[in-house]
Amino acid sequence: MLAAVVALSFYEVDENGTIWPLSSEQLLRTQLYRDRRSVESVAATIADVCLASAGGMEVNPPRTPRGQLISPEQLQQTGPSxxxxxxxxxxxxxxxxxxxxxxxxxxLLHLHREGVVAGPVSHVSARSLQSRVPTFLILGPNAWRTPGFWDQWMLEEVNYEWLGDFEYNPGVVTMMDLYAEHFLSEHDDVWTQRFEVYRVRAVAGQATSGN
Structure with missing residues (x-):
């Protein structure tokens, strides 16, 4: 099914069963391109938030602790973004x-295109990530689905300052890579995903040397 979706992103089949490659204009309207635009847009926002924090701006909004309910009164008192x-x-x-x-x-590809220094990481050790320059960590659906990730994060989360959650809408191809088809048909809420952005705090006893 996933292969069929990808194939249809580049070709179309007419009423006679003939396969034709899509034109440039048609490609811009496919699920693959919509997926790209969604990630591209959120990458620019994340880049600017991180760099604003690096420049000394307080960018993180108030956050309700995990598992704690927020009342309507508290919601009304929340400061402007x-x-x-x-x-x-x-x-x-x-x-x-x-x-x-x-x-x-x-x-990462789009962050690089947006002009920031960005790279992959396979752990969340703040001690290993911190450097002489402001350092940030971005977590998305792939992190939460990685076996053992939650155990790592529970030990390290205290070493990070949360800067915000940034929603985006992946295309069909991406979603079918993340979830089974029957799950997607039963859970409309998963079509909006988010990236969580954190700034690495200085870890006591660790020199801030370059990575």
Whole structure:
């Protein structure tokens, strides 16, 4: 089924059963391209949030502790969201910072195109990640689905400052890679995914040497 979806992203079949390659305009309307645009957009936002934090701006909104219910009164008292400056690629390239993402190659590709230093990571050890420049960690659906990840994160979460959750809408191809077809048909809520963005705190006893 997944192979069929991918194939239909590049070709179409007419009423006579003839297969034709899609034109450039048609490709821009396929699920693959919509998926790309969604990740591309959220990558730019994440880049600007991280660089604003690197520049000293308080960007993290109030967060309700995990498992705690929030009342309507508390919700009304929540402060307005912070306005993050939108930077150009050239401006981002001038800000010293490094972003890591756990198991999100597509996001890393777009972060790199947005002008930030970004790389993959297969662990969440803040002691290993911190450096002389502000360092950030991005977690997405691939992290939470990795065996043993929750155990790692429960031990390390205290060493990270949460900067926000950023939603995006993956395309059909990505979702079918993450979930079984029958699960997708029964759970409409999973079609909106999110990236969680954190800044690495300084870990006591660890020199801030470059990675």
């Amino acid at each position: 912070v306005s993050i400056p939108r930077l150009t690629v050239e401006q981002r390239e001038q800000v010293p910072a490094v972003l890591y993402a756990f198991g999100e190659p597509a996001l």
